Amino acid sequence: MVEYQKELKGLAEKILGLMFRSLGLTQEDIAWFKPKYGCKSPQGVLQLNSYPVCPDPNRAMGLAPHTDSSLLTSLYQGNTSGLQVYRDNVGWVPVHPVSGALVVIVGDLMQITCNGRFKSALHRALVNNTRHRISTAYFYGPPQDVKISPSVKLTDHDHPILYRPVTWREYLDAKATHFNKAIELIRYDASSC
Template structure:
């Protein structure tokens, strides 16, 4: 809970570097995403639901079929927020590249090959 939520940052806009992230919001609103109309949209709260965020690496591996989402969290001045999350990520030294079958289907890789730790360290 934030006493002056209008002056608090919450969690700044970002994407997740991982393959994907599972998030339980604790039944409190605040998660936002940036949509194709170029505006911030509040994610409608579904009680007990898990949110699945596609990460940077999943976009690479899927050759762009799964799109990452720019998202943020706004502060709440009425209730405490406890969020629980789980990230799925490869070993630190793994090479990440678009899946061969998807590249063959799409004709060209849309992303370059990266070593995960180098991509995260930017």
């Protein structure tokens, strides 16, 4: 498990680097991304999920609709379907497992960091009546006490700052209390921008 986490951490850092570069951001723009001068390392959490066979899947939910609090989540689905992502004007769309592949999910902290250019993905997990489903999720985030806020390079007159600074710890506390409304609680009022 330690080696698996190490590999997923490296993958998350590569993907984040590519995402930041696609927005024109450098390492200097996201100071906490590659720790300097003794800064704590970014945080990673591995979660194992088990969804037993359910005789009546229409009366049970594996995991309720939610967004992840992290920057990125890497999800291994195994070979049993159950993950669905919500798309506006479409509804719930299944994300079928692909052998040997991971699903990468943008989290709330990435939405904050990039000032809404990337959106966190609303998703859920369904149970089924034929197969036990197991998945592993790796949540990658910044150090818990580092303030996360939109990069100044991604704001201007046409793109005002959308979110106030927040630590991952503060955000997790807000999420625990307000669930999927947490991101709206740290959003600036559009009229004040």
